[in-house]
Amino acid sequence: MNHIEVCFSPDLIHLHELEGKIVVVVDIFRATSTMVAALANGVKEILPFADLESCRAMESKGFKIAGERNGHTAPGFELGNSPVAFLSGNYSGIRLAMTTTNGTQAIDKSQGAAEILIGAFPNLEATVAFIQAKGKDVLVHCAGWKGRFNLEDSLYAGALVKSLESTHLADEDGALAMKSLFEREGHQLKTYLSQASHAKRLQNHGIDADIDFCLTLDLYDLVVKVNEEGFLVQV
Amino acid sequence: MNHIEVCFSPDLIHLHELEGKIVVVVDIFRATSTMVAALANGVKEILPFADLESCRAMESKGFKIAGERNGHTAPGFELGNSPVAFLSGNYSGIRLAMTTTNGTQAIDKSQGAAEILIGAFPNLEATVAFIQAKGKDVLVHCAGWKGRFNLEDSLYAGALVKSLESTHLADEDGALAMKSLFEREGHQLKTYLSQASHAKRLQNHGIDADIDFCLTLDLYDLVVKVNEEGFLVQV
Numbered sequence: 460m461n462h463i464e465v466c467f468s469p470d471l472i473h474l475h476e477l478e479g480k481i482v483v484v485v486d487i488f489r490a491t492s493t494m495v496a497a498l499a500n501g502v503k504e505i506l507p508f509a510d511l512e513s514c515r516a517m518e519s520k521g522f523k524i525a526g527e528r529n530g531h532t533a534p535g536f537e538l539g540n541s542p543v544a545f546l547s548g549n550y551s552g553i554r555l556a557m558t559t560t561n562g563t564q565a566i567d568k569s570q571g572a573a574e575i576l577i578g579a580f581p582n583l584e585a586t587v588a589f590i591q592a593k594g595k596d597v598l599v600h601c602a603g604w605k606g607r608f609n610l611e612d613s614l615y616a617g618a619l620v621k622s623l624e625s626t627h628l629a630d631e632d633g634a635l636a637m638k639s640l641f642e643r644e645g646h647q648l649k650t651y652l653s654q655a656s657h658a659k660r661l662q663n664h665g666i667d668a669d670i671d672f673c674l675t676l677d678l679y680d681l682v683v684k685v686n687e688e689g690f691l692v693q694v
Numbered sequence: 695m696n697h698i699e700v701c702f703s704p705d706l707i708h709l710h711e712l713e714g715k716i717v718v719v720v721d722i723f724r725a726t727s728t729m730v731a732a733l734a735n736g737v738k739e740i741l742p743f744a745d746l747e748s749c750r751a752m753e754s755k756g757f758k759i760a761g762e763r764n765g766h767t768a769p770g771f772e773l774g775n776s777p778v779a780f781l782s783g784n785y786s787g788i789r790l791a792m793t794t795t796n797g798t799q800a801i802d803k804s805q806g807a808a809e810i811l812i813g814a815f816p817n818l819e820a821t822v823a824f825i826q827a828k829g830k831d832v833l834v835h836c837a838g839w840k841g842r843f844n845l846e847d848s849l850y851a852g853a854l855v856k857s858l859e860s861t862h863l864a865d866e867d868g869a870l871a872m873k874s875l876f877e878r879e880g881h882q883l884k885t886y887l888s889q890a891s892h893a894k895r896l897q898n899h900g901i902d903a904d905i906d907f908c909l910t911l912d913l914y915d916l917v918v919k920v921n922e923e924g925f926l927v928q929v
Binding site for chain 2: 465467468470471474475604605606607608609610613630631632633635636639640642643644651654655656657
């Protein structure tokens, strides 16, 4: 058996060993859901940035730019952090530069892993199948909210632990706890997560369609990884 | 309604507001359980130290000294971190200086709260009654294991959230998640926690009696707080 563990915050990732592991970065509301939606709908590759300025500068290099801070599109950016935005319109073949409040920072801090994947509910089963074919230990890296634990990323972690239970032993405390949590609440994701602080934050912004999308399972048979040049691409 | 939230690691406590809140520090295996056991069995007061040297120096000032690192009694210390040690022997009226791997650090980092309580399963209901009489917001500060999430402190957090649900709203993600976890696993604490990494670590040390003690509910009608001089005392 391989092993699976969960880190609840980029501020705690230094306490985990990354070497040799598949790290699955997850920021359900909404960065990693948006990345999966973008690549599933024609975007060729995504370059993640931790800061706004570096991201904005990519516009002059032929990239479309997406920037979000605190749930809103950042000033001067064409796109924000809405997955639903990629479901219509023509994004075929474009290159996207993207920065978000939490998600892109978590990708940045996952350097050193054998492989970095981007996890979201819409591509959960595809990610599970990819991991099981690889046979490596897994670390779920939850982006959280400004360093704090959040419910939606943690529940995704629980869903992944549960889905991998035939191949990956959950013998680490975070993985054990999230497996139990998902077993209890996973049948009613949308209802349960409507209590989550970030869902409330997003509801206040009037983006229910995004929330629905982010909590929909297995829309795409698509695995997203960070390649050697740091681009997010389809495997 | 008041509110309750959970912080899973002393390394994340800076992300939480402490002012005006009752902070309940919890390190189930074993620091806060031992503190409760000591005060319930005659110890007059406990002075917590983050480092071994300052703690050891208290021996010359008439204190008994208790020091633990990585689950073992630290060299040169009379007592380690075993609650069961306080159930026999005569500790009546003694003053205790104590340092542990995780628990005393969490107390140290809780400065700034309106009140700091020491939480453990053996005094859960007494702590609940005290909090409900005060009518303040609550933050559960889990000591974790060297900065990482752990199962036993988190489950205590869940138990406290659940016990306070008539007076304290769990509208923060950590509190919500731990309430669900406790609802699922709280009926079988010992079985469930036997999977936890720190319980395994302690079992390897041959201290099953400590684990049993730490997971026993409501042995004592005792509330433990940090007083203005930094001593742990009965309320």
